Amino acid sequence: MDEKRTVKTSKMLSRILRHDPGRVGLSLGEGGWVPVDTLLAALGGRGNRLTRAELDHVVETNNKKRFAYSSDGLRIRASQGHSVVVDLGLAAAEPPAVLFHGTADRSLPAILAEGLRPMSRQDVHLSAEVATALNVGGRHGRPVVLRVDAAGLAAAGHEFRVSDNGVWLTSAVPPGYLSRHDAV
Incomplete structure (x- = not known):
């Protein structure tokens, strides 16, 4: 996957997983998670064919680590930055000074x-x-x-x-x- 397509795909995923999942017929589950297979099928159904290997590449190489897989690798979500209401389930933490x-x-x-x-x-x-x-x-x-x-x-x-x-x-x-x- 070349750099131009990687960036374009990352921006598309940000738009879908942070702001407008309905754009491709998705809704975010608890914690903002979406099954990977469902995401790939929804993208493909809208003319944005993406393989799991390509998705893995985008997730792994994104310099801001905008996306995360669940521990079993079956779900994906945006790490933060949502404009849609999502409870990421993040615990309160003591910040640096x-x-x-x-x-x-x-x-x-x-x-x-x-x-x-x-x-x-x-x-x-x-x-x-x-x-x-x-x-x-x-x-x-x-x-x-x-x-x-x-x-x-x-x-x-x-x-x-x-x-x-x-x-x-x-x-x-x-x-x-x-x-x-x-x-x-």
């Missing part, structure tokens, strides 16, 4: 005034590494990295969870827990 969020510079005034909100997703996405946040922010324009006082948020009662691919999730981050991380 500081987390980071990448955004575009044009969004900074609103974020510093209102805090971070999930927008069209279920959760705010945070990372443990500046480099990851910088990469995320760069997808939307000139990147800015925000430092999140995760320890302070946790002490104030905010719950954190961490997805299978290491993305930290929380419901919101009030502006008082944010500062600009200028070492970019």
Whole structure:
């Protein structure tokens, strides 16, 4: 599978498994899981033929580890980032003292005034590494990295969870827990 097709397939799977499973006649099961055979059949029925080996390649090579197989390998789901309601069953976790969020510079005034909100997703996405946040922010324009006082948020009662691919999730981050991380 060439790189262009891998990226195209990854984007299609993200759209289906995170945002619009009905697009191919699917519904997400508990925890956001879909049987692999059902997914492949649904894709094939819509003219997007994909083999299990090709799906394995996309899952294994996705640099953001957006997808995960169940322990038996029979089901697949998106690791996080859903705009449809899904309970991933992630347990509350103690975050590191500081987390980071990448955004575009044009969004900074609103974020510093209102805090971070999930927008069209279920959760705010945070990372443990500046480099990851910088990469995320760069997808939307000139990147800015925000430092999140995760320890302070946790002490104030905010719950954190961490997805299978290491993305930290929380419901919101009030502006008082944010500062600009200028070492970019």
